[in-house]
Amino acid sequence: MAIISIEKMEFYAYHGCFDEERKIGTWFNVDLSMEVDTSKAEETDNLEDTVNYQEVYQVVKREMTASSKLLENVAGRILKAVRKEFPAVSYAWVKIKKMNPPLGGKMESVSVESEL
Numbered sequence: 001m002a003i004i005s006i007e008k009m010e011f012y013a014y015h016g017c018f019d020e021e022r023k024i025g026t027w028f029n030v031d032l033s034m035e036v037d038t039s040k041a042e043e044t045d046n047l048e049d050t051v052n053y054q055e056v057y058q059v060v061k062r063e064m065t066a067s068s069k070l071l072e073n074v075a076g077r078i079l080k081a082v083r084k085e086f087p088a089v090s091y092a093w094v095k096i097k098k099m100n101p102p103l104g105g106k107m108e109s110v111s112v113e114s115e116l
Helices: 017-023 039-044 052-063 071-085
Strands: 002-013 026-036 089-099 109-114
Touching: 002 052, 017 052, 026 052, 026 071, 052 071, 071 109
Parallel strands: none
Antiparallel strands: 002 026, 026 089, 089 109
């Protein structure tokens, strides 16, 4: 088994409870880690024997473009889509950071972590 991670993916997206957040949008960072049996790929050096990072990125990008009120919802959608579209993934963990959230004070981000 191996852990495959795609880290600090950046997306401009429209998630939030306030109408303004879903109209104006903001930046998000996403980290995704997946547990995958890579034993065959280790021997064959063949992309078809592992999880294609580019295809995983496209799944995350697709889910990030669908507006949601809650980061928990986005995280759940990403995990379910990754597990559905990549059966070789036996476990997945995601962290979504919303940069500069409008919470009435100065802060870098808020985040949600979820696993499936």
